[in-house]
Amino acid sequence: MTETARKNILICDDELLNRKLITAMLNGLPYVVSEASNGTEAIARMLGDHDALDLVLLDIAMKDVSGTEVCRAVRGSVQDQKRHVPIIAYTAHAMNDEHERIISAGFDEILTKPTSRAALLAILEKYTSTLHE
DSSP states (O other), rough: OOOGOOOEEEEEEHHHHHHHHHHTTTTSSSSEEEEEHHHHHHHHHHTTTGGGEEEEEEEESSSSOOOHHHHHHHHTTTHHHHHOOEEEEEOOOOOOHHHHHHHHOOOOOEESSSOOHHHHHHHEEEEEOOOGG
């Protein structure tokens, strides 16, 4: 697969182990994975690299700025108004009543922790269609 066919995925999670787990699940697949280790960095990366990103996995419960706040900031940006980048909530907090609150913050979908490789790939295929290219 050529480099131009690779999709850019940003993983935003303040837990190193969670970032490394997702990165390991994507090893050998046509994705370029980058990481943000907190909400402040996530906002900077999501706005600064907006045109290059194909999908963002964003943890809800980060210590400095919550994933919900990050998502709202990005969704209100000029960059996002020009080009919608799918933002997937990556969380262990996905009870039914929280589901609606998370989606209403601007997330496209929710991926529950812990996740399986199959669930992760299903989300990525749905939003990036990389596996069909």
